[in-house]
Amino acid sequence: xxxxxxxxxxxxxxxxxxxxxxxxxxxxxxxxxxxxxxxxxxxxxxxxxxxxxxxxxxxxxxxxxxxxxxxxxxxxxxxxxxxxxxxxxxxxxxxxxxxxxxxxxxxxxxxxxxxxxxxxxxxxxxxxxxxxxxxxxxxxxxxxxxxxxxxxxxxxxxxxxxxxxxxxxxxxxxxxxxxxxxxxxxxxxxxxxxxxxxxxxxxxxxxxxxxxxxxxxxxxxxxxxxxxxxxxxxxxxxxxxxxxxxxxxxxxxxxxxxxxxxxxxxxxxxxxxxxxxxxxxxxxxxxxxxxxxxxxxxxx
Amino acid sequence: xxxxxxxxxxxxxxxxxxxxxxxxxxxxxxxxxxxxxxxxxxxxxxxxxxxxxxxxxxxxxxxxxxxxxxxxxxxxxxxxxxxxxxxxxxxxxxxxxxxxxxxxxxxxxxxxxxxxxxxxxxxxxxxxxxxxxxxxxxxxxxxxxxxxxxxxxxxxxxxxxxxxxxxxxxxxxxxxxxxxxxxxxxxxxxxxxxxxxxxxxxxxxxxxxxxxxxxxxxxx
Numbered sequence: 001x002x003x004x005x006x007x008x009x010x011x012x013x014x015x016x017x018x019x020x021x022x023x024x025x026x027x028x029x030x031x032x033x034x035x036x037x038x039x040x041x042x043x044x045x046x047x048x049x050x051x052x053x054x055x056x057x058x059x060x061x062x063x064x065x066x067x068x069x070x071x072x073x074x075x076x077x078x079x080x081x082x083x084x085x086x087x088x089x090x091x092x093x094x095x096x097x098x099x100x101x102x103x104x105x106x107x108x109x110x111x112x113x114x115x116x117x118x119x120x121x122x123x124x125x126x127x128x129x130x131x132x133x134x135x136x137x138x139x140x141x142x143x144x145x146x147x148x149x150x151x152x153x154x155x156x157x158x159x160x161x162x163x164x165x166x167x168x169x170x171x172x173x174x175x176x177x178x179x180x181x182x183x184x185x186x187x188x189x190x191x192x193x194x195x196x197x198x199x200x201x202x203x204x205x206x207x208x209x210x211x212x213x214x215x216x217x218x219x220x221x222x223x224x225x226x227x228x229x230x231x232x233x234x235x236x237x238x239x240x241x242x243x244x245x246x247x248x249x250x251x252x253x254x255x256x257x258x259x260x261x262x263x264x265x266x267x268x269x270x271x272x273x274x275x276x277x278x279x280x281x282x283x284x285x286x287x288x289x290x291x292x293x294x295x296x297x298x299x300x
Numbered sequence: 301x302x303x304x305x306x307x308x309x310x311x312x313x314x315x316x317x318x319x320x321x322x323x324x325x326x327x328x329x330x331x332x333x334x335x336x337x338x339x340x341x342x343x344x345x346x347x348x349x350x351x352x353x354x355x356x357x358x359x360x361x362x363x364x365x366x367x368x369x370x371x372x373x374x375x376x377x378x379x380x381x382x383x384x385x386x387x388x389x390x391x392x393x394x395x396x397x398x399x400x401x402x403x404x405x406x407x408x409x410x411x412x413x414x415x416x417x418x419x420x421x422x423x424x425x426x427x428x429x430x431x432x433x434x435x436x437x438x439x440x441x442x443x444x445x446x447x448x449x450x451x452x453x454x455x456x457x458x459x460x461x462x463x464x465x466x467x468x469x470x471x472x473x474x475x476x477x478x479x480x481x482x483x484x485x486x487x488x489x490x491x492x493x494x495x496x497x498x499x500x501x502x503x504x505x506x507x508x509x510x511x512x513x514x515x516x517x518x519x520x
Contacts, residue, residue, distance in 0.1 A: 003301060003304075006301065026306055029306075030305060030306045030307075033304055033305060033496075033497055034305060034497045035496065035497070035499075041306075044307060044311075045306075045307075045310065047313065048307075048310055048311055048313060051313045067357070105316065106316030106317050107316060107317050108316070109315055109316050109317060109359060109378075109379050110315070110316055111313065111314070111315060111316075111374065111376065112313075112314065112316050113310065113311055113312070113313050113314075114310075114311060114312055114313075114314060114319040114323065114427060114428055115309070115310050115311075116308075116309045116310070116319075116426075116427050117318070117319040117320065117426065117427055117428075118314060118316050118317055118318050118319040118322065118323065118428075119317070119318060119319070121316075124310070146310045147306060147310075149309075149310060150306035150307075150309045150310040151306070153309035153310070154303060154306060154308075154309050157302070157303040157308065157309060157426070157427065158301050158302060158303050161426060162309070162426050162427050163320055163405075163425065163426025163427070164320070165320060165349075165350045165404040165405055165426070166404065166425075166426060171426075179309075213354070213357070215357050216353060216354025216355075216356070216357035216358060217317070217354075217357035217358070218316065218317035218318050218357070218358065219317075266404070269350070269404065270320075270350045270354065270404070271349075271350050271353045271354065271404075272353055272354050272357070273353065289357075290356055290357075
C-alpha cells in the first residue's frame with residue numbers, strides 16, 4: 001500500500017514540507033492507491049460535487065420524508081434570511097439551511113453523497129455552498145474542498161470511527177463538521193496547520209454526542225445536528241483563521257473521540273433505545289410510524 | 301487500514317437515508333447476488349443488532365432486496381425494490397434476531413432457487429463499506445486491513461497457481477490467503493487479501509480462468 005499519511009501530524013507535515021495544500025496530498029495518495037490518473041480521480045470527485053449541488057437545490061425547493069417527521073425547514077430558514085432579520089449572520093444561516101436541505105433530501109430517500117456518512121451528509125456540502133458566495137472559488141477549488149475534507153475524514157475513519165453504531169453521533173456529524181472546518185480554512189487561504197487546528201476546535205465540541213435517532217430514522221435529531229454541525233464548522237474555521245490553536249493536538253483529539261465512542265452504551269449507538277429515542281414523545285412517534293405498541297418501560 | 305480511498309469518506313453517491321443501514325445493506329445484498337450468480341427465487345434474511353432494531357426506518361430491508369436485484373447504492377429503484385421483487389417473483393422474509401452480534405450491523409442472507417442455495421453473513425462497517433464474514437458455513441477470516449477477493453472454484457489441481465500467477469502478472473501482491481473446500485473435488489473457496497485496490501479488470505481476468513465459477517469483492 002502506498003499510504004502517504006495515517007495521522008493528521010503526518011498529513012500536515014507532508015503539506016508543509018512540499019509547500020502544497022492538503023487537498024493535493026490527498027489527490028496524490030488516491031492516485032497511488034487506486035493506480036488511476038489525476039483526471040479520473042478528480043472527475044469522480046466532481047460527480048460527487050454535482051450530486052451535492054443537486055441535493056441542496058432539491059431540498060431548498062422543499063421536501064418531506066415519508067414518516068412526516070422532517071422536511072421544509074430549509075425553506076423556512078432561507079425565507080428568514082431573506083427577511084433580513086438574521087442575528088447570527090446570513091452566511092452562517094445559509095450554511096445551516098443548505099446542510100438541512102441535504103439531510104431533508106436524505107431522509108426522503110433522495111440521492112445524496114455520503115460525507116462521511118449519509119446521516120451527516122449535510123455539513124460538508126452545506127458549508128461549501130455557503131462559503132462559495134463569499135470566497136468565489138473556482139470549480140477546481142470546490143473539488144479540492146472535498147479532497148481536504150476527505151483527507152481528515154480518512155484519518156478519523158482509520159484511527160477512530162465514522163459510524164454512529166460504533167462511535168455515536170460524534171463519529172458522524174462530529175467528524176463531518178471537523179472535516180468541513182478544515183476544508184473551509186484551506187479555501188479561505190489558511191495554512192495546513194490552521195486546518196488541523198480548526199478540525200480540533202470543532203471536534204472537541206462534538207465529543208460525547210450520542211446517536212439516538214427517534215424510531216431509528218435518520219431524521220430526528222439528525223437533521224438539526226447537521227444544522228448545528230455546519231454552524232460549528234464555520235465558527236471553528238473562523239477561530240483557527242484568527243490564530244486560535246487547540247491545546248490538545250488533533251491526533252489526540254481523534255483518539256479521545258474513539259475512546260469515548262467505545263465506552264458509550266449500545267443504547268446510545270444507533271439502536272433507537274436511549275436518549276431522545278427513549279423520550280415519551282420519541283416512543284409515541286415510533287409507535288405511530290410503525291404501528292407498534294409503545295413500550296411502557298424506557299431504557300436509558 | 302480499513303478505509304483506503306478518499307471516496308470511502310466522500311462517497312458513495314447513494315439513495316438515503318443511511319450509509320451503513322441503507323448503502324452498506326444494499327452492498328451486502330448485491331455481493332450475495334453476485335456470488336449466487338443469478339437472480340434468486342427466495343431470500344430469508346436475518347437481521348442482528350442495530351440492523352434488527354432500526355431496519356424499518358433506515359430502509360435496510362428494501363436496500364438488501366435491492367442489492368439482491370443487483371442494484372447499486374445509487375440506483376433509485378432501491379426505493380421500490382419490494383414491488384420489483386414481486387414483479388420478478390423473488391419471495392423474501394425478514395427475521396429479526398434478538399442476539400448480541402459481534403458487529404452491530406450484521407445480516408445473514410440465505411438465498412436460493414430450484415437449483416441450489418447459498419448463505420452469507422455480511423457486516424456493514426460504516427460509510428457504506430461492508431465485509432463478508434461467512435459463506436456457506438466457511439468462516440472468512442479477513443484481517444480487515446486490505447481489499448479482499450473471494451473466489452469460488454472447482455477443487456482441481458492448478459487453480460490456485462493460476463489465480464496467483466494472474467495476480468502477479470498484473471503487479472498485484474498477495475498479503476494474506478486462505479483456501480478451503482467442503483469435500484475433495486467439490487466446491488472450494490479462496491480468500492485473497494491484496495495490497496492494491498481491486499479493479500474490474502482484475503475480477504474479469506480471474507473470472508475467465510478455468511474452473512473458477514465466481515469472483516466477488518469481499519472488502520473494498
